[in-house]
Amino acid sequence: MKKTRNTVAKTKILNTISDSKIALSHSEIHELLDDFCDRVTIYRVLDRLVDEGLIHKAVTIEGVVKYAACHTCSTDEHHHNHIHFSCEQCHTVICMENVEPVFNMPKQYKVHSVNFTLSGICPQCS
Amino acid sequence: MKKTRNTVAKTKILNTISDSKIALSHSEIHELLDDFCDRVTIYRVLDRLVDEGLIHKAVTIEGVVKYAACHTCSTDEHHHNHIHFSCEQCHTVICMENVEPVFNMPKQYKVHSVNFTLSGICPQCS
DNA sequence: CAACTAATGCAATATTGTTGCAAATATAAT
């Protein structure tokens, strides 16, 4: 694995995601960073952070890619089998770190990663 | 609910999806239809078909939106709680209609739809 | 067949994601 560096952009982007209660999309991060760095840099840093396991991805049923840092990220035993909830009203996506679905795949399928996203109305919008 | 019409485009697109063993993206459908109708029409028809419950969506971890028709579609008791498998090698997405995950959401969350997509290597590519 | 309205095509535009390359910068070695 290629060595990766700790740059200002990377730190700032990781902090933005870690400090957020909700999962963030590329464009949301871009806005929060207020033109601190280029759009392209954000795409590349996000890819790196995912590779390094510091954050994880979740995709809504609309195809919007969101990024989040959860507690199991950056631990040895780190997996992201938990569910994400996407509110149809306020469009926020949150990690439900305690909700891990149980399923039974035929063992010919080699599963590398999962994406569990539920859509509906969150408690705040009800 | 607004009334919807049975047009040639709608029929052709639905048949394309129904006849396919794998879930199809907008661009794949566009290719299969070989310029029978406009790209925009396909977008609109897909939305309508989803609204009417004749097909359902699945989104890969890369944010690619795929469409599929399953057996429970178009039945009264129709739900899409099954898992989709996305192969990282051949990039095909299939419905695992028999694999329905069990999970336990806090009941303050009103769940309308689910998106379960696993990524990995399918039996053919192993 | 006439009237009504949904659906389509087209053009324009918006949004999202990718690539190549030169310049900048983090890291390790001296």
Add this chain to the structure above:
DNA sequence: ATTATATTTGCAACAATATTGCATTAGTTG
């Protein structure tokens, strides 16, 4: 601290995907 190096960044260009407005076409109903 200075230098050597390879990663990272910004910029520009491009590609892919999705959306909107409006005039025209074509289902559907009576």
